[in-house]
Amino acid sequence: MRSMGIGYRAGPARARMTAIGHADIPREEYLSPGHLACQGCGAALAMRLLLKGLGSGTVLVVSASCWSVINGPWHASAVAVPFLHAAFETAASTAAGVSAAFAIRGIRAIVVAWAGDGGTFDIGFQALSGAAERGDDILYVCCDNEGYMNTGSQRSSATPLYAWTTTTPVPHGKRRPKKPILEIMAAHRIPYVATASVAHPEDFVAKVRRARAIEGTRFLHILAPCPPGWRILPEEMLQVARLAVSTGVFPLVEIKDGARVRITVMPKDIEPVAHYITVQGRFDHLTTDEIATIQSSVDAAWMALLARAGSSGSGGRQEG
Amino acid sequence: MKLVLEGNHAACYGALLARVEVVSAYPITPQTQIVEKLAEFCAEGRLKARFLEVESEHSALAACIGASQVGARAFTATSSQGLALMHELLHWAGAGRLPIVLVNVNRALAPPWTIYADQTDSLAQRDTGWMQVYCRSNQEVLDSVLLAYKVSEQVGLPTMLCLDAFLLSHTSEPVDLPDQALVDAFLPPYRPALALDLTSPHAFGGLVGSDVFMEIRHAAQAAMDGALGLIGKAGEEYRALTGRQHGLVETYRTEGAEILLVAMGTIATTAEAAVDELREAGIAAGLLRVRVFRPFPGDLVARCVGGARKMVVLDRNLSLGSGGILATELRAALVARGLAPEMWNYIAGIGGRDVTPATIAGACRQADAEETPGVGIRWLGLRV
Numbered sequence: 001m002r003s004m005g006i007g008y009r010a011g012p013a014r015a016r017m018t019a020i021g022h023a024d025i026p027r028e029e030y031l032s033p034g035h036l037a038c039q040g041c042g043a044a045l046a047m048r049l050l051l052k053g054l055g056s057g058t059v060l061v062v063s064a065s066c067w068s069v070i071n072g073p074w075h076a077s078a079v080a081v082p083f084l085h086a087a088f089e090t091a092a093s094t095a096a097g098v099s100a101a102f103a104i105r106g107i108r109a110i111v112v113a114w115a116g117d118g119g120t121f122d123i124g125f126q127a128l129s130g131a132a133e134r135g136d137d138i139l140y141v142c143c144d145n146e147g148y149m150n151t152g153s154q155r156s157s158a159t160p161l162y163a164w165t166t167t168t169p170v171p172h173g174k175r176r177p178k179k180p181i182l183e184i185m186a187a188h189r190i191p192y193v194a195t196a197s198v199a200h201p202e203d204f205v206a207k208v209r210r211a212r213a214i215e216g217t218r219f220l221h222i223l224a225p226c227p228p229g230w231r232i233l234p235e236e237m238l239q240v241a242r243l244a245v246s247t248g249v250f251p252l253v254e255i256k257d258g259a260r261v262r263i264t265v266m267p268k269d270i271e272p273v274a275h276y277i278t279v280q281g282r283f284d285h286l287t288t289d290e291i292a293t294i295q296s297s298v299d300a301a302w303m304a305l306l307a308r309a310g311s312s313g314s315g316g317r318q319e320g
Numbered sequence: 321m322k323l324v325l326e327g328n329h330a331a332c333y334g335a336l337l338a339r340v341e342v343v344s345a346y347p348i349t350p351q352t353q354i355v356e357k358l359a360e361f362c363a364e365g366r367l368k369a370r371f372l373e374v375e376s377e378h379s380a381l382a383a384c385i386g387a388s389q390v391g392a393r394a395f396t397a398t399s400s401q402g403l404a405l406m407h408e409l410l411h412w413a414g415a416g417r418l419p420i421v422l423v424n425v426n427r428a429l430a431p432p433w434t435i436y437a438d439q440t441d442s443l444a445q446r447d448t449g450w451m452q453v454y455c456r457s458n459q460e461v462l463d464s465v466l467l468a469y470k471v472s473e474q475v476g477l478p479t480m481l482c483l484d485a486f487l488l489s490h491t492s493e494p495v496d497l498p499d500q501a502l503v504d505a506f507l508p509p510y511r512p513a514l515a516l517d518l519t520s521p522h523a524f525g526g527l528v529g530s531d532v533f534m535e536i537r538h539a540a541q542a543a544m545d546g547a548l549g550l551i552g553k554a555g556e557e558y559r560a561l562t563g564r565q566h567g568l569v570e571t572y573r574t575e576g577a578e579i580l581l582v583a584m585g586t587i588a589t590t591a592e593a594a595v596d597e598l599r600e601a602g603i604a605a606g607l608l609r610v611r612v613f614r615p616f617p618g619d620l621v622a623r624c625v626g627g628a629r630k631m632v633v634l635d636r637n638l639s640l641g642s643g644g645i646l647a648t649e650l651r652a653a654l655v656a657r658g659l660a661p662e663m664w665n666y667i668a669g670i671g672g673r674d675v676t677p678a679t680i681a682g683a684c685r686q687a688d689a690e691e692t693p694g695v696g697i698r699w700l701g702l703r704v
Contacts, residue, residue, distance in 0.1 A: 059516055061386060069527060077523035082516040084389055085525030086382065087412055093379035097344060097386025097394070098516060100370035104341045104392060109518055127382065130375030 025205050026052045035078035037070045040234025042224030042241060043116075043143045044070060045198040050112070050141060050220075051079060053208025058110045060084065061098055063091035063124060065116035065143065066150045066226075089123045091115035092131040095138040103137070110139060110212055117144040117158035121179050132188040132217045139211050139218045142181065145226035153229040160249075161297075162290050164282040165229070171285060177297065185219045186255045192218040194254035194264075198225075199241035203252055203265050210254070223250045231281020243276040248302045253309070261308040273298050325495045327488035328353035330458040331397065331423045331481070333495070334465025336367050337503045338421075340395040341510075342387035344372040344380045346402060349435045350489045351425045354397040369395075377402035381409040381422075388418040389524055391515035393469065396420065399485065400427040400441040407445065414449020415540060416525060419472035419479075419510070421465060422450070426585065426636075427485040428671045436672020437484040439585060440637040443613070443645045449540055451479040451547055452614040454584040456570075458483075458493040463558065463566055466498075466507055470554045473510050475543040484636075485672065487586040498562050506561055544615040551612060568617040570609040571624055573599060577606025579684050580628040580661075584610050584646060587634055587668065587675055594680035605684055610646065618653035625654060631661050632687050634668045634680065634700070643667075643697040664693040668700035675700065 030051035037044035043066050051058065060079065062068060063086045072078045086094040095113035102109040113131075115124050120142040131138060147165050148154040155165040157179040168174040185193045192214050196204040204222070211218040225241050227234045244250040245265060252265040273295045277283045286294075325333065331354050335343070343362065347355045361367035370387075374380045377398050384394040398406065403424055413420050428438030442452060453468065455461045461483050468479035483489055514522065528536070551568060559565035572592050574580065579598070581591045588609040598605035608624050610617070625631070635644025642648060647665035654660065664687045669675040679701050687693070 057518055059518065071523060071526060073527040073529065074523075074532065075526075077521070077526065079523075080521055082518065082521045083523040083526075084386065084516055085523070086386070087408055089378060090382035090385075090409070093374065093382035094386040096372060096374075096379075097342060097383030097388075098390055099386075100342045100344075100372055100383065101387035101390035101392035101394075104368070104370050105390070107518070126376060127379050130379055133375070134373060136372075 022202060025201060026055070028052065030080045032078050032080070034072070035070050036072055037066070038228060038234070040227045040237040041066070041070070042145060042198050042226060042237055043067060046143050046222045046224045047079070047114070049198065049201055049204045050208055051081065053205040054110055054112070054212055056081065057108065058112060059098060060112050060114055061086050061091055061095040062114045063094070063119040064088035064150070065114070065119055066145070067114060067143065069150060088119055090127055091119050091124050092136070092138065092140055093127040095140070096131050096134070096136040099137045111137065113138050113140045115142055116150065117142060117146060118148045118156045120144070121157045121181055129188065132185065132190050132219070135190070135216045137215055137217070139220065141220045141222065143222050143224050145224050145229055146178070147226070147229050149226045149229040161294065162283065162286055164231070164285065173285065182221055182253070182255070186258045188217075189258035190217040190219060191257055192254065193258075194219070195221045195223070195250060195252050197223055197241050197245050197250065197252060199238050200245065200252060200265055207254060207264070229282070231284070232279065236279065240276070240279060243271070243279070247271045247273045247276040248298050249273060249276055251302065251305055253305065261305070263305065263309045270302065321497045322494055323497060324492050325458055326353065326490050326492050327458045327461050327483045328425070328490070329357055330462040330495050331465060331483070332357040332361065333497055334462040335395050336361055337498065337500060338393065338465055338469050338507060340367070340369050341392040342370050342372070342384065342394045343396070344374050344383035344387070344394070345396045345398065346374055346377045346380045348377070348399045348402045350427060350485045351397050351399045351402070351423070353489070354423060377405045378409060381406045381413065384420045385409060385413055385416065385418055388413070388420050389516050391510060391512050393510045394420045397423040397425070399425040400429050403441050403445060404429060407448070410445050410448035410450060413478045415537070417476035417540065417543070419469065419476060421468045421472060421479050421481060423465070423481045423483070425485050425489045426482050434671050435485060437487050437586070438636060438670045438672065439482065440670070442480055442482045443637045445480065446614055446645070449477060450614060451477055451544070451612065452482065453479060453612055454482045454610065455488065456586055456588050456609065458488060458491070459495050459564065460566055461488065462495050462497070463562070463564055466503060467551075467554050467558060467566060470507055471547055471550050474550050475547045477540070477543050477547065482585065484586045496562070502561050506558065548615050548617060566611060568612045568620050569624060570611055572607040572609070574606035574608060574624060574626070576604055577628050578604040579606070579630045579632060579687055580625060581605060581607045581632050581634065581680065581684065582610065582646065582650060583607065583634040584613065585636060587636055590675055590677055591634065591680050593677035594684065597677055597681045598684055603684065603688055613649070616649050616653060618657065621650065621653055622657040622659055625659055625661060629661050630687050631663045632684050633663055633665050634675070635665060636669045638667050638670055662692050665697045666700045667697055673701060
C-alpha cells in the first residue's frame, strides 16, 4: 500500500556494499537455550544476531536492563563470551575501563557496551556521550524496546509519542516524541552509527561486522519489540519489527563520521504508519488525528533522511 | 631518593611506583593536582598506564571497576562531592571484590560550598566494603598507596586512602621514594584468578535469589577480618625494606595514660603537641591515632585503651542526628570487649576549622575536671 499522498523515490544506486545473504550469517550459536527471556523477545534475538556477527574475542558489558535477567541467574550464563554486569548508568563508562585494560595488556578484544533504551537515552546518556567524545574503543549497542521494560513498562525518552506505558497512561499516553538518539550520536562525529532491526538479520549482521572492524566509538541502535510492553502477542513480534521498517518509523541507516548517511534497506513502497500502530495494544487509544500527526512526522523525517542520504551517500538494498 | 612533595603528589608517586595500569579520575579541588600530575606522568611515558579523561566521578569509578575486572591495576582519586557521587559504585567495587585504590582528599560536603578539611566524606562511605586508611604525613601517603595495593590484591577488597584537604594535600613535606626495584619485589604484578578472560568466559555480578546473597556478603566480611592480619604483615614486610612501618594504629605516650586522646589524620599531629603540653602540666595524657578505620581494629584499640578511664575523641566529622563517627565506632568496639571508659566526644575542625594544641589541651583539661561527660557531643571552638 502506498503511504497517504507522498511517493518515495529510492536514492541513486551507487557503490553498493556487498550484500550479506542468509548463507553469510554464521551458524555458530553464542546464545544457549534456557535463557530467561519472555516468549517472542526482540532483545534475545538481537543478542543472538550480535554475537553471530562478532564471534568470539568479544566481551559483553551489560548495564541494568532485560539482559541483566535474560542471561540467567548465578551461576549460569546464557552466552558463550565473558559477561560483566554493570550498574544502570554505566554501560559505556564500565566498558571504557574494560577496553583500556585490555589495551594496556596488549590483548585484542571487542568490547561491547550493551544497554537498553533506559540505560542509553536516559540514565546512561552521560556516560555514553563521554565515551563518544573521548572516542573510547567500544561498540555500544542500544537494545531499544522503547521503555523501561525490565521493571514493568515505564516510559523512557525512547518511548514513542502517544504510547501507553505505566507512567504515561491512557488517555494521553506519552506527551513527548521519541528522543532522536541517532542524530545525537551522529552529532558526536564518531566513526560509525547505525540502526538495525531484528527482522532484517542480514542487514543487522553486516552492520555488526562493519562496526567490528572500526576502531573508536561505534553505536548500534537496535529496535527490539517487547511483546508485554508493546501489548502484542509473542508470535507477532517479528511482523511488528518488519512494519517498523516498512512504514518508515524505524529507517535502517548507517552514518559514518557523523556525515555520510546511507539508507541500507529501502522499502519499495512506504506503508502507512497505521499498519504499524494499529497492531499494537500500546497504541489502542490513539485517535485518527493522533495517527495523522505521527504520519506527518514520519513523512517529514523520512524526507529529511532521503535528502541527507542523497547528498552524502548511496541508496541501499530494495525491499518489497 | 628524597623529594619535597605535597600530599597530592606523594599519592601520584605512589601510583607511579605501584605501576598502576588504568587511571580514571575527575578533577575536584583539592585533589586536582593528583589528576594533573598523573596525566603528566602518562604523557611523558613515565607511567605506562591508560589515562581516561572521564566526564564525572561516577564514570571514573565505573571505568576502574571495568578495568579491575579485566585484572588491571586501577587507580582513582577524588574528594567530597565526587566521592559522594561515586557512592553507588563504591558499593559495587566493595561487594564486587575489586582491589581498586582510591585516594580521597578529605573535604567537607556542601552545602554550604567549602573546600576545607573534614572527614565526613569518607566516613559517610564506611559501609561500602572498602578498607579505609587515614594518613598523617605525605610519606605515609606514598607508602600507603603501595601497602594498599599489596593488601587489596591479597584479600580482594578496594582501599580508600584518605588525606586531609590542604593540610596534607597542598602542604609540602620531605618524602623518601623507595627504589622501583624494591617496590617491584614488594608488589608483584596483579594477576587475579578470576577475571574477564576471552579464553575462559564467565559472568560477573549476575542475578541471585535470597539463597546465596548472605553467603556472598559473609565471604566479604571474612575478607575484611583477614585483612587485619594482612595489613600488619604487609606493614612488617615494608618496614624490613624501607625502615618505615605503618600499622593499624599509632600510639604516642600512652604508657600510664589516664586520659586518652583519639584522632584520625593530621589532627593527630596537633594532638601530640597537646599531649606534650598536658604531660608537662602533670596530666597523664596519651594519644591513640586510628590509621585503619576499616576494617575497624577493635582488638588492638581495646588493648591500647588499656586502663585509661577517660577518652577524648576528636571527630573531624559529624553524622547528623548521631554524633562523631569515630567515637561511635570506638564505643561499640570497646563495649563489645567489656570496656567502658568515659568518653568525651568532640566535633573538631569540621569544614576546615583550625584546631590548635591549646584547644585540644583545653578539652582534655575539661575531661580531667569532670567525672563524666554525660550524654551527647561537644563542639571544639564552636562560636554561638
